[in-house]
Amino acid sequence: MKQTTISIVKSTVPVLEKHGQAITTRFYEMLFEQYPSLKNVFNQTNQKTGRQQMALANTVYAAAQYIDRLETLLPVVKQIAHKHRSIGVKAEHYPIVGEFLLKAIKDVLKEAATDEIMEAWKEAYGAIADVFISVEQELYEEAEEKGWKDYKKLMVHKKVKEAEDVYSFYLISPDQKALPAFLPGQYVSVRIPGQEYLSIRQYSLSGYPNQPYYKITVKKEKQMEDGVVSTYLHDQLKEGDLLEVSVPAGDFVLKENSKSVFISGGVGITPMMSMLHQALENNQEVTFIHSAKNEQFHAMKQELQSLSETYTFEQHVFYSQAQTEQHDEHITYGRLTKKELAKYAADKHAYYYVCGSSSFTQMVLEGLAEMGISQENIMYESFGPKMSMTPSA
Structure with missing residues (x-):
């Protein structure tokens, strides 16, 4: 991209911070009006709740922030690209999205969106789209080699x-x-x-x-x-x-390391159980921390119990709303808090895997940061649309 393009796009960051969600809301309105068939690809529940509009607004905002350092966003581009491949976003969709995103910017910002700004964003979008198309093409080819394309x-x-x-x-x-x-x-x-x-x-x-x-x-x-x-x-x-x-997708996966700490809330236990099996088979040192409403809502409890009978690993389960209590050294009756987390998850050399609701994930990430755990050692997934381009995501 030309330096003038980069400078103009970066100058729009404050405007996008203020009007980003209005732009993306208008974008989806116009897009679906003209191309209703795309509702087969985009999550309509996230449309109704506004989550998808907010996620796209954050993406556009971050792209503008880092337009001069797009390599910073590559790990997050890969994460989003995995989702795009898994739901069927194709290269031919990008020109359509670009057309209506630019129309939405002009529609919301009106005269503030000068010809110079619109031309800069057209060039910037093209560059960003090319990155996504390239990464996703590799993922599609990979999926087809393994099994099937869509x-x-x-x-x-x-x-x-x-x-x-x-x-x-x-x-x-x-x-x-x-x-x-x-x-x-x-x-x-x-x-x-x-x-x-x-x-x-x-x-x-x-x-x-x-x-x-x-x-x-x-x-x-x-x-x-x-x-x-x-x-x-x-x-x-x-x-x-x-x-x-x-075909399976995603880069929230187990890494090779001597110690893994798994921290999950509710149904966030699902990817953890797959990783737990592998970590134990790899003879990793494991700490497994899980939070559930109570024993009746503790998914995969029997499988976890079976693994604990076969392998040796540290296990801590928190029941936040248990009606009855029984003596079990692995169970704490109460909510998992940052204070409780600090008792079992303070190893700065371990890899940390976090999965749960947005509020649960945010609490855990804040707790790990306060303990001085390096961001490079933390991987996480939270429920909801995975479409944020902030490098910390």
Whole structure:
């Protein structure tokens, strides 16, 4: 990009900070009006709640901030690209998105969006889009080499209740072909038909790699808007039924290290169990910290118990709303707090894996930072749209 382009784009940072969500809200309105078929790709629940608009606003804002240091954003670009590949975002979508993003900027900022600013953003968007297209093309090629490019129908071999509001689904290939390998911590997208458009959600693979099945463990969301897919899986999907599934994706994966600390809240335990299996098999030193409402809502409790009988590792479970208490050295009756976290997670040489709701993840990340844990040693996933380009994400 020309230096003048970089300077102009960076000068728009304060404006984007103030008007970013108004721009992205208008962007999606115009985009779906002209291309309603794209509702099959974009999460309509996140549209209704405003989460997707906020996520895109943060992305545009960060892109403007770091336009002169785009290499800083590459790790986060890779994270977003994994999601784009898993849900089916294609190279041909980028010119469409660019067209309506520029129209939205002009529509919201009006005369403040001068021709000079619009031309600079057109060039900047093109450069950023090229990076995404290149990374995603590699991921598509990788997926196709492993198994398939977009979605394939897998059969529900088993459906098992894990907790009060959680089921596990064991998925196999109807044609008996081996499923593509995955890394512990990765997820798949599942796609179901809706009243008007397809609905897509990502679910972590909770099973152990190198098995003849994929296992996803799904919590039924209480709010119908959030629970379109989970309600379908819980209430309608039966053993023997088919489900459209993507090749596994994601870079929230287990790293080689002498010690791993897993910290999860609620159904955030799902990628942790896959990573826990691998870490124990690799003879890593492990600390496993999990927070749940109570024993009835503790997903995969029996599997965790089974692993503790086979392997030796440090385990701490917190029940925030338990109605009855029993003596168990691994269980603390109360909420996981930063103070409690500091008792078990202070090793500065360990790798930390965090997964849970946004508020839970934020609390844990703040706690680890206050303990002096290096950001380079922390990997995390939180529920919601994964579309932030801040380098710390």
